[in-house]
Amino acid sequence: xxxxxxxxxxxxxxVACLALVVAACGGQAGESAAPTxxxxxxxxxxxxxxxxxxxxxxxxxxxxxxAEFATKVTVTNHATNEEIMAKLTAGGDxxxxxxxxxxxxxxxxxxxxxxxPIHKDAIKNIANLYPEAQDLGYDxxxxxxxxxxxxxxxxxxxxxxxxxxxxxWYDLLTPREGVSGKTTMLATERWxxxxxxxxxxxxxxxxxxxxxxxxxxxxxxxxDTLLAYDDxxxxxxxxxxxxxxxxxxxGWCNYGIAENDQIRFVIPKxxxxxxxxxxxxxxxxxxxxxxxxxxxxxxxxxxxxxVVENILYKVPNKAAMELVDASxxxxxxxxxxTPADLLKQEGLVDLGEAGPMYxxxxxxxxxx
Amino acid sequence: xxxxPVAPARxxxxxxGLTERVIFLGPGLLYLVVFFLVPLAIIAGISxxxxxxxxxxxxxxxxxxxxxxxxxxxxxxxxxxxGLALVTTILALFLGYLTAWGIARLPRRWRTIALILxxxxxxxxxxxxxxxxxxxxxxxxxxxxxxxxxxxIAQPLELLYTPGAVVAGLLYxxxxxMILPLYAAIERLDPxxxxxxxxxxxxxxxxxxxxxxxxxxxxxxxxxxxxxxxxLGNFIVPELLGGGKLIMVGNLxxxxxxxxxxxxxxxxxxxxxxxxxxxxxxxxxxxxxxTATTTAPGA
Numbered sequence: 001x002x003x004x005x006x007x008x009x010x011x012x013x014x015v016a017c018l019a020l021v022v023a024a025c026g027g028q029a030g031e032s033a034a035p036t037x038x039x040x041x042x043x044x045x046x047x048x049x050x051x052x053x054x055x056x057x058x059x060x061x062x063x064x065x066x067a068e069f070a071t072k073v074t075v076t077n078h079a080t081n082e083e084i085m086a087k088l089t090a091g092g093d094x095x096x097x098x099x100x101x102x103x104x105x106x107x108x109x110x111x112x113x114x115x116x117p118i119h120k121d122a123i124k125n126i127a128n129l130y131p132e133a134q135d136l137g138y139d140x141x142x143x144x145x146x147x148x149x150x151x152x153x154x155x156x157x158x159x160x161x162x163x164x165x166x167x168x169w170y171d172l173l174t175p176r177e178g179v180s181g182k183t184t185m186l187a188t189e190r191w192x193x194x195x196x197x198x199x200x201x202x203x204x205x206x207x208x209x210x211x212x213x214x215x216x217x218x219x220x221x222x223x224d225t226l227l228a229y230d231d232x233x234x235x236x237x238x239x240x241x242x243x244x245x246x247x248x249x250x251g252w253c254n255y256g257i258a259e260n261d262q263i264r265f266v267i268p269k270x271x272x273x274x275x276x277x278x279x280x281x282x283x284x285x286x287x288x289x290x291x292x293x294x295x296x297x298x299x300x301x302x303x304x305x306x307v308v309e310n311i312l313y314k315v316p317n318k319a320a321m322e323l324v325d326a327s328x329x330x331x332x333x334x335x336x337x338t339p340a341d342l343l344k345q346e347g348l349v350d351l352g353e354a355g356p357m358y359x360x361x362x363x364x365x366x367x368x
Numbered sequence: 369x370x371x372x373p374v375a376p377a378r379x380x381x382x383x384x385g386l387t388e389r390v391i392f393l394g395p396g397l398l399y400l401v402v403f404f405l406v407p408l409a410i411i412a413g414i415s416x417x418x419x420x421x422x423x424x425x426x427x428x429x430x431x432x433x434x435x436x437x438x439x440x441x442x443x444x445x446x447x448x449x450x451g452l453a454l455v456t457t458i459l460a461l462f463l464g465y466l467t468a469w470g471i472a473r474l475p476r477r478w479r480t481i482a483l484i485l486x487x488x489x490x491x492x493x494x495x496x497x498x499x500x501x502x503x504x505x506x507x508x509x510x511x512x513x514x515x516x517x518x519x520x521i522a523q524p525l526e527l528l529y530t531p532g533a534v535v536a537g538l539l540y541x542x543x544x545x546m547i548l549p550l551y552a553a554i555e556r557l558d559p560x561x562x563x564x565x566x567x568x569x570x571x572x573x574x575x576x577x578x579x580x581x582x583x584x585x586x587x588x589x590x591x592x593x594x595x596x597x598x599x600l601g602n603f604i605v606p607e608l609l610g611g612g613k614l615i616m617v618g619n620l621x622x623x624x625x626x627x628x629x630x631x632x633x634x635x636x637x638x639x640x641x642x643x644x645x646x647x648x649x650x651x652x653x654x655x656x657x658x659t660a661t662t663t664a665p666g667a
């Protein structure tokens with residue numbers, strides 16, 4: 001674990017104070033270790049605010065939880081990790097109790113001291129997780145986060161509109177005649193860099209400025225061949241035929257496959273990433289008992305498997321995956337990937353001091 | 369003229385005038401100070417600080433953010449944004465002038481209906497209206513379908529995710545803001561002035577250039593500013609219709625706060641735009657003062 005920088009923290013709190021003008025900024029964010037949970041807390045008196053990607057949990061999940069625990073649940077959406085990070089690191093209490101963020105961002109939040117440690121005694125269903133999912137690089141032992149879904153990134157394409165079978169990141173980055181102008185790439189920082197990093201044989205977590213300069217050049221050259229950068233609707237562009245080959249997270253490719261059986265997913269031969277999206281509890285939360293109850297509820301085999309059936313993502317929950325109907329993996333082959341398959345890819349971790357370099361490169365590619 | 373008791377008569381209204389000013393201007397001023405001047409000061413302050421590793425700011429004074437903004441990459445974004453906003457404004461001025469002129473010449477009861485039609489699009493959410501352009505312009509969309517179907521073109525045109533698509537979206541969004549002030553200016557025109565000029569032998573073009581245009585110049589300028597300013601700062605249209613490949617300075621600023629978490633650099637960019645707009649407003653004030661004096665009766 002890298003040491004955290006207390007200065008950044010105080011500065012953030014300072015801005016919040018300044019912005020509010022009123023002198024209502026009392027408690028420092030980095031107070032002493034959190035007390036244990038109150039086992040007798042009345043959950044019906046607690047309320048939960050959960051921030052998640054739109055459509056990343058079944059719409060009626062909050063209502064089901066509410067019906068069982070009488071805790072009022074409010075859901076807010078974020079479009080990207082960066083957006084929720086901006087909210088959570090702006091200083092003060094964001095009002096969010098549980099946030100869904102990718103593993104490397106959970107790591108960064110933990111290093112800043114913004115997270116409540118996971119009280120495993122309050123999450124009995126954590127035993128349902130695959131052993132492989134208990135020891136991922138961004139948070140070994142799941143001390144600060146609980147994985148919700150995991151997978152990899154690859155190429156999602158229309159088999160009927162391509163006269164070859166793509167198997168390399170270069171098929172995306174230097175597209176052939178007829179494919180050029182009909183590709184999309186993810187624009188969210190880490191996955192913007194991933195295809196070029198892997199194509200060039202670098203680590204997806206590289207902190208080398210020289211390597212990243214080459215990554216940047218390759219991505220700027222690729223930009224001219226793109227239809228668009230797209231994090232959210234790339235699968236529907238495949239369905240309409242507007243795009244024929246896109247960079248996609250495995251689960252999202254399934255949304256395309258659901259509408260058109262000519263859509264396929266492939267992990268390029270140069271390799272890819274292993275990402276995990278996690279649930280974290282904010283230290284500022286005043287509803288920590290309910291927050292833990294919610295995570296425990298999601299990890300229940302019958303609930304988490306129902307999540308798989310509805311959002312078509314793999315979950316790191318052994319008991320839940322075993323409940324999922326095997327025919328689903330027939331329709332959506334990437335659901336059949338085993339934890340061992342996934343672990344062949346490179347786990348994403350926080351970049352530490354190199355983070356701003358990635359951000360700057362992403363900005364420069366966008367401005368190009 | 370009745371020479372009344374001078375001193376009290378003058379004193380009383382002046383004191384009342386002050387209370388009146390406080391009552392009428394106070395709330396607005398207070399609002400602007402708290403929600404405009406104070407945030408502006410915060411942004412100005414942040415622009416001299418360093419970004420923290422996880423975002424936020426570190427209290428370490430620096431000028432690096434300003435130096436970075438002068439990098440050709442970012443200057444190009446600023447100039448291309450100004451270019452796109454300018455093209456939008458010129459097109460809006462042309463279309464808006466014609467439309468406003470047409471509306472002003474309609475029979476009175478039709479004018480109200482026409483004006484309602486102009487603002488009618490505002491009843492629908494801006495995002496939805498912009499998404500509609502994606503449907504219209506995409507390569508599998510109705511426009512390309514119609515053109516191919518009619519045999520005008522053989523292959524669908526790449527209309528979407530181009531600068532043209534961004535201008536189309538901005539023009540559509542802000543055209544009403546051009547039409548309304550132009551209509552107000554044109555409707556006030558005294559038709560007898562134009563008739564007099566024509567009777568004295570001026571060609572229609574001369575009448576327009578020497579009589580109509582100068583008199584509607586304040587409307588032209590206000591409409592242009594109403595279109596130019598939000599076009600320059602818009603980030604939704606370039607994101608949706610530019611496909612994220614073409615970014616304007618608004619996207620760059622938004623990204624610094626929401627994606628890059630680089631508040632200091634975002635603040636510098638925001639200040640640059642504010643400075644550019646401040647120059648524009650000064651020009652506008654100068655021009656309207658001059659037209660006010662030259663067109664004032666007896667001047």
